[in-house]
Amino acid sequence: MLETKDLTIRFGGHVAVDHVSCRFEAGTLTSIVGPNGAGKTTYFNLISGQLPASEGTVTLGGENITTLPAALRSRRGLGRAFQLTQLFPNLSVHENVRLAVQARDVGRSGGVWAALDLWRVWSDHKAWITEATQVLEQVNLADKAQLPASSLPHGDQRKLEVALLMALDPKVYMFDEPTAGMSVDEVPVVLELIRQLKRRKDIVILLVEHKMDVVRELSDRIVVLHNGQLVADGEPAAVIASPVVQQAYLGMAPEEEAA
Ligand SMILES: Nc1ncnc2c1ncn2[C@@H]1O[C@H](COP(=O)(O)OP(=O)(O)O)[C@@H](O)[C@H]1O
Numbered sequence: 001m002l003e004t005k006d007l008t009i010r011f012g013g014h015v016a017v018d019h020v021s022c023r024f025e026a027g028t029l030t031s032i033v034g035p036n037g038a039g040k041t042t043y044f045n046l047i048s049g050q051l052p053a054s055e056g057t058v059t060l061g062g063e064n065i066t067t068l069p070a071a072l073r074s075r076r077g078l079g080r081a082f083q084l085t086q087l088f089p090n091l092s093v094h095e096n097v098r099l100a101v102q103a104r105d106v107g108r109s110g111g112v113w114a115a116l117d118l119w120r121v122w123s124d125h126k127a128w129i130t131e132a133t134q135v136l137e138q139v140n141l142a143d144k145a146q147l148p149a150s151s152l153p154h155g156d157q158r159k160l161e162v163a164l165l166m167a168l169d170p171k172v173y174m175f176d177e178p179t180a181g182m183s184v185d186e187v188p189v190v191l192e193l194i195r196q197l198k199r200r201k202d203i204v205i206l207l208v209e210h211k212m213d214v215v216r217e218l219s220d221r222i223v224v225l226h227n228g229q230l231v232a233d234g235e236p237a238a239v240i241a242s243p244v245v246q247q248a249y250l251g252m253a254p255e256e257e258a259a
């Protein structure tokens, strides 16, 4: 479904992602781990198109998307969690999700001209409202649907970010530290959402997460980045036990394990 080949980006002399080659199959959750500054977020940015590759390729469903802008990659099914600051903080939770559902359909049906078809606007409108409600039920935010997005406490905002991603119905879900900054009672809610997504056999899930117990539980596979390079890749137990991980990751950054 998704593949990077020799994917590389240089910032001046610094190689932040260094010839990373990896294939991700539908129906799998892969965690990408590594110390701070290893290049995990940059790798996501290269896949989603937030940053241009210096070298190498990104292929989605057989199509080379290396030079496509981020918005077009998103239409092709690459789903990167939004940050709420990029959205509409003054609109309600429900309106934000509805806009995501709407954007997805408009993107799929040939752009803004299709949306100007009045009959379609009318008939789709109800479907969008219903679907937004369903997504909010799935993430346990239905009771807060009418509140302004900006008024949500931090944990609920992260849930809304997941809801917006689900509303776009991508083929590839990318979660970059989805539980960061959450309180202990909020973490399980987001993990349960990812667990639910994992049941789907038609999507790729990529997860960057520091909490190793979470990684161990959710992953079908673990990829380790270190100084921008892929240094280990395989089944979770084997990768966690491997000397390179014990040394390069767990050994060097015990505070991340505890974080
Ligand atoms: N836009 C940028 N300009 C310059 N350096 C960057 C940029 N983005 C990331 N980096 C550098 O790339 C390296 C990898 O960063 P990052 O991908 O954020 O690591 P991680 O997510 O694994 O903690 C770091 O050294 C970081 O400083």
Ligand SMILES: [Mg+2]
Pocket (backbone or CB within 6 Å): 040, 041, 042, 176
């Ligand atoms: Mg990061």
